Amino acid sequence: MANRFDELMEFPSIYTFKIIGKNSGTFKDDVQNIKTDDREWEQTEARSKSDNYISFRLTTVIENSEELEYFYKKISKIKDIHFYV
Template sequence: MKTRFDEFLEFPCRFPFKVVGYTDPALIDEVVAVLQQHVPGDYSPTSKDSGKGTYQSITVDVNVESKEQVEKLYQALSEIEKVRMVL
């Protein structure tokens, strides 16, 4: 991944990840499990369902240490089966 996070952010910092996936009660737990593998911590994600209820978005703030860590988290979160995109 060739991103420019390091040009715009000063690390370490809090970084919000928004994960959009198919609505499933287990999706929040799966997102937090991936985050715990890479950046253990106490997470309080928020969730919002789409208008028709097909999708849900999960937002969670993570303390990140580097551009590489942000890229790794984007990759790991996007590999969750129910996830459609990570913003």
């Protein structure tokens, strides 16, 4: 997977993860746990009109393809997730 990211992107790069899931405390906590203390994160969130879903945009600088793969693996394990890019 790392090789594919290297083909598609230049590093370091500012990168935004979009994560959508069920509006639950567990989902929100899991998304917050993706962020690491070794870097700055910009975060925005929005709720659906029905308040059943919440979306997060997390933006940070990604240094290399291994970091990008690491964060995508963490995101893929989040409970109540419906969509991520």
